[in-house]
Amino acid sequence: MAIDAPSRRFPVIVITGTPGTGKSTHAQLLAEESPIPLKHINVGDLIKEKSLHEGFDEEWQSYTVDEDKAGSYMRSPRSLTTYNTPSLAFGRARPERWVDLVVVLRCNHTQLWERLEKRGYPLKKIQENNEAEIMDVVIEEARSSYAEEIVVELQSEGTEDLESNVSRIVQWIQAWRKDRGFVDTGS
Ligand SMILES: Nc1ncnc2c1ncn2[C@@H]1O[C@H](COP(=O)(O)OP(=O)(O)O)[C@@H](O)[C@H]1O
Numbered sequence: 001m002a003i004d005a006p007s008r009r010f011p012v013i014v015i016t017g018t019p020g021t022g023k024s025t026h027a028q029l030l031a032e033e034s035p036i037p038l039k040h041i042n043v044g045d046l047i048k049e050k051s052l053h054e055g056f057d058e059e060w061q062s063y064t065v066d067e068d069k070a071g072s073y074m075r076s077p078r079s080l081t082t083y084n085t086p087s088l089a090f091g092r093a094r095p096e097r098w099v100d101l102v103v104v105l106r107c108n109h110t111q112l113w114e115r116l117e118k119r120g121y122p123l124k125k126i127q128e129n130n131e132a133e134i135m136d137v138v139i140e141e142a143r144s145s146y147a148e149e150i151v152v153e154l155q156s157e158g159t160e161d162l163e164s165n166v167s168r169i170v171q172w173i174q175a176w177r178k179d180r181g182f183v184d185t186g187s
Pocket residue numbers: 017018019020021022023024025026115155156157158159160161162
């Protein structure tokens with residue numbers, strides 16, 4: 001199931017975090033600033049659109065991901081993935097060996113609350129997500145699902161964070177490519 005590292009020319013990056021921490025915002029800017037073209041896949045949307053799930057779980061109020069289907073879909077070489085954990089029950093049967101870098105975005109709970117309120121989430125959903133952020137749910141899930149050395153935790157509390165996080169990931173992509181002998185001349 002795993003991809004042979006030398007055969008891949010493009011890294012697979014997962015950007016995760018509690019809803020509202022800035023996954024879409026980061027992925028969008030990263031896709032613009034990356035030295036190589038990256039495909040931005042919103043895993044939440046993808047799972048629904050392509051029916052990569054086993055049905056809707058009423059208790060979790062989320063789709064239960066079909067690991068085999070989702071895995072083979074996302075093994076496309078130019079993947080930049082973002083997904084909404086924990087609102088998506090993604091991957092109770094991991095690890096995903098085809099992932100090269102996992103970025104976990106973090107945000108303080110006051111700011112997160114405001115972001116989710118602005119988004120028009122019902123109070124229950126704001127509380128649930130805020131609690132998940134305080135309880136380190138996503139970072140712990142990432143650490144238990146992936147190799148420790150590929151998981152990076154980054155603050156996402158302002159534009160400065162956004163810019164420095166994206167430039168850090170761009171540098172990581174350049175190093176990943178250079179290590180494999182690819183020369184990038186710019187975007
Ligand atoms: N680092 C940041 N600095 C400023 N605003 C941010 C930052 N990260 C996210 N936001 C804002 O918070 C809101 C939620 O971000 P979004 O990227 O949609 O989160 P997610 O995809 O994780 O649900 C948006 O209005 C976005 O502009």
